[in-house]
Amino acid sequence: MEKINVGIIGATGMVGQRFITLLADHPWFNVVTLAASSRSAGKTYYEAVGSRWVMDTPIPEFIGNMTVLDATEDAEKIASMVQMVFCAVDMPKAEIRALEEKYAKLEVAVISNNSAHRSTPDVPMIIPELNPEHSEVITAQKKRLGTKRGFIAVKSNCSLQSYVPALFPLSKFGITKALACTYQAISGAGKTFDRWPEMVDNIIPYIGGEEEKSENEPLKIWGKVENGVIVNATAPNITTQCIRVPVTNGHTAAVFVSFEKKPSIDEIIEIWKNYKGDPQIFNLPSAPKQFLNYFTEDNQPQIRFCRDLEGGMAISIGRLREDKQYDLKFVCMSHNTLRGAAGGAVLMAELLVAQGFIEK
Numbered sequence: 001m002e003k004i005n006v007g008i009i010g011a012t013g014m015v016g017q018r019f020i021t022l023l024a025d026h027p028w029f030n031v032v033t034l035a036a037s038s039r040s041a042g043k044t045y046y047e048a049v050g051s052r053w054v055m056d057t058p059i060p061e062f063i064g065n066m067t068v069l070d071a072t073e074d075a076e077k078i079a080s081m082v083q084m085v086f087c088a089v090d091m092p093k094a095e096i097r098a099l100e101e102k103y104a105k106l107e108v109a110v111i112s113n114n115s116a117h118r119s120t121p122d123v124p125m126i127i128p129e130l131n132p133e134h135s136e137v138i139t140a141q142k143k144r145l146g147t148k149r150g151f152i153a154v155k156s157n158c159s160l161q162s163y164v165p166a167l168f169p170l171s172k173f174g175i176t177k178a179l180a181c182t183y184q185a186i187s188g189a190g191k192t193f194d195r196w197p198e199m200v201d202n203i204i205p206y207i208g209g210e211e212e213k214s215e216n217e218p219l220k221i222w223g224k225v226e227n228g229v230i231v232n233a234t235a236p237n238i239t240t241q242c243i244r245v246p247v248t249n250g251h252t253a254a255v256f257v258s259f260e261k262k263p264s265i266d267e268i269i270e271i272w273k274n275y276k277g278d279p280q281i282f283n284l285p286s287a288p289k290q291f292l293n294y295f296t297e298d299n300q301p302q303i304r305f306c307r308d309l310e311g312g313m314a315i316s317i318g319r320l321r322e323d324k325q326y327d328l329k330f331v332c333m334s335h336n337t338l339r340g341a342a343g344g345a346v347l348m349a350e351l352l353v354a355q356g357f358i359e360k
């Protein structure tokens with residue numbers, strides 16, 4: 001099978017490095033180019049990333065020897081080499097918005113981890129197991145951009161990738177309100193303990209912009225496609241507190257939830273156990289076999305035990321029980337740079353290939 005040529009924009013960053021480990025040996029995608037800022041451009045990847053490489057496995061040799069290009073200055077050159085780019089950059093929002101549109105208009109499929117286009121109504125924000133049908137708006141988006149193949153699809157914020165997958169399959173019971181306190185790893189800020197020593201033995205009760213994203217983005221996931229745009233849902237009403245904790249990888253959430261028609265605990269565990277989305281049905285290369293994993297032990301899900309489950313693509317849930325203010329409460333977790341960032345983006349790209357939006 002002929003592979004699809006792809007590029008990684010922001011290849012030197014925390015998410016970019018994850019993309020490299022996931023794509024170096026991918027059955028459908030072939031990494032042919034890497035890009036980052038002008039600081040890295042012109043250097044080999046080995047030179048550009050240097051001691052910033054924090055993945056457990058070494059840099060694949062063919063990647064290390066690639067020359068890093070300038071994401072903006074070399075956009076035309078990059079676009080001529082690829083059908084798709086994975087984009088994860090730390091730039092001002094307006095610049096990211098313009099950069100992603102530039103690539104789309106150069107007829108490249110842009111799979112983005114950035115927040116810049118998450119509220120653009122004809123840009124789908126897809127968690128492949130939950131709302132695969134939102135890709136429908138790509139047709140209208142291409143019309144707006146005047147493109148044949150180029151478009152933008154985005155991933156949602158990493159904070160919500162544990163509790164939204166757990167709550168979404170319970171929608172039929174009418175979720176009236178939910179409260180989520182998230183405990184988020186330092187890699188979510190692109191950091192390690194070496195680069196952020198203030199986080200050792202510490203908790204910071206603030207992550208700029210995170211609570212707004214964690215409360216608003218789920219409404220797009222629950223939204224409906226109408227006339228070429230996604231119309232956000234008005235429920236469930238979710239409130240959050242997002243807290244940075246001294247953990248390398250993995251975001252945990254403590255969740256409280258109430259329903260119009262309260263399901264039993266056994267009913268919910270059964271729904272989670274049996275839930276399958278398109279990635280499982282179509283057996284996509286990066287899909288976890290079991291998406292939602294319920295642990296019966298009182299001391300699970302633990303970050304170190306659960307974050308790498310099924311290549312970091314599975315969601316772990318535990319401690320589902322009655323609450324005296326809300327109907328029920330539970331704890332859940334997901335790997336923030338795998339399911340929550342690069343892995344989720346690769347799975348979304350695989351879904352879009354399976355749906356015919358990106359041609360092999």
Ligand code: NAP
Nearest residue numbers: 010012013014015036037040071088089090158188190341
């Ligand atoms: P990071 O480690 O700080 O990496 C930032 C990347 O952006 C680097 O490759 C950097 O290149 C590049 N960059 C900076 N300025 C640029 C410019 N002017 N032109 C082109 N490239 C530029 O950040 P990260 O944690 O990987 O996050 C990247 C994006 O993913 C952000 O939008 C973030 O919100 C999102 N995200 C992160 C996570 C996570 O868990 N970390 C999860 C979901 C979403 P140089 O090395 O050349 O400076």
